[in-house]
Amino acid sequence: MKSKKKIPKVRQVISTCCWCGLKIKDEGPLYSIGCKKRPEVNISKYEGKVMPVKISTSGKTVFSFVPPPGSDARKAGNDFMFALCSEDCGDQLKEALEIETEIGEMILSSDHIF
Ligand SMILES: [Zn+2]
Numbered sequence: 001m002k003s004k005k006k007i008p009k010v011r012q013v014i015s016t017c018c019w020c021g022l023k024i025k026d027e028g029p030l031y032s033i034g035c036k037k038r039p040e041v042n043i044s045k046y047e048g049k050v051m052p053v054k055i056s057t058s059g060k061t062v063f064s065f066v067p068p069p070g071s072d073a074r075k076a077g078n079d080f081m082f083a084l085c086s087e088d089c090g091d092q093l094k095e096a097l098e099i100e101t102e103i104g105e106m107i108l109s110s111d112h113i114f
Contacts (some may be wrong), residue, residue, distance in 0.1 A: 034078030
């Protein structure tokens, strides 16, 4: 099913908590969760762009950012990242990702990166 919801801009996604929607101020603190995708999953069409991730258990769509190839984030093993306002939101997101089988098939691991 196609979502009619507009995909936000990269700038918005990396400055907004993907979990609670809070605007993260420039001065931070910014937390983020980096995810490693499974090798068979191809997300190259999202490179340098925003990738929506649907959490069906809560009916929520969270937006991740897929760093472009060759970027530091990619070199560090993060195939896509979620911006968060606090560790607390990060833990809730991580928990949601872990119980989602559909997403679980895509994600190899997810970790707080900062
Ligand atoms: Zn938050």
